[in-house]
Amino acid sequence: METDFLANLLLVVDSGSMAEAARRVGVTPAAVAQQIQSLERELGVPLLVRAGRTVIPTEAGHRVIERARGLVRELSELKAFALEGEASGELRIGTITTALLSLLPDALASFATAFPQAKVLIRAGTSMELYDTLQRGDLDVAVCLHPAFALPKAYDWHLLREEPIVVLAPARLAKDDPHELLRREPFIRYDRSLGGGKQADDYLRGAKIVPHELFELNSLMAIAMMVDRGLGVSLAPDIVSPLTAGLGIARIALPAKTEPRRFGVLWHRASPRGRLIAGFLRCADESVGAGQAGAQIR
Incomplete structure (x- = not known):
């Protein structure tokens, strides 16, 4: 069979x-x-x-x-x-789309050099989808947001990056007050069913801001491009990606402190692919460090 x-x-x-x-x-x-x-x-x-x-x-x-x-x-x-x-075999990686379009290509390039005999299978999904797939044994590692619940002791978590919630606005509005922008400009909402979208929605409620909402979508890259095109402003995690580096957008810090969006790598402690997982973690850390260099909130 x-x-x-x-x-x-x-x-x-x-x-x-x-x-x-x-x-x-x-x-x-x-x-x-x-x-x-x-x-x-x-x-x-x-x-x-x-x-x-x-x-x-x-x-x-x-x-x-x-x-x-x-x-x-x-x-x-x-x-x-x-x-x-x-140092070969197959490593099955599940990833959120944001990581797939930011740090993962560089991490995989380094990983392929370090482990030329290893085969990598990549699947994209939401954090909860990836966690469920990891539990079923269909993934070796998940690059995802930290679950909103305590992890079982059988799993290990490695933080890769913390992303504060910021106002994304066209570059010409970089010096405007962030709360005023959220009240005045057309609003592009990050999907409220996702972790970063929930955090943004909680902030708006806490600040008693009711934005003039025109769009809601689940792609941070697409939101950044829409802001660049002057379609509005957004409240979203401060991502670092080569796909957004050339866009004319300002990332404006909020006046009130917020919990950042945390994403990293999750895996089963008893995984037989421990050597490959450890190598992937090293490569991912290097990619995050390179991506963060020079990335400052304006």
């Missing part, structure tokens, strides 16, 4: 779609469907049924999936143990 087929079955179940599973592993939906059919022929039972636009496990499928998760994880760990001394 092909363990890759089992891994793709789990991906179909977790994503709810053969098309999405195929997109993530870089094959066609037809190829994934053939793999599932091959498993069904070998096991002698149907594993999935269609429910509208999604697929769900059959009763037999649920039983198989429960065992398959452990088998896939144990095989992956066995490979990692075998290759650990060779």
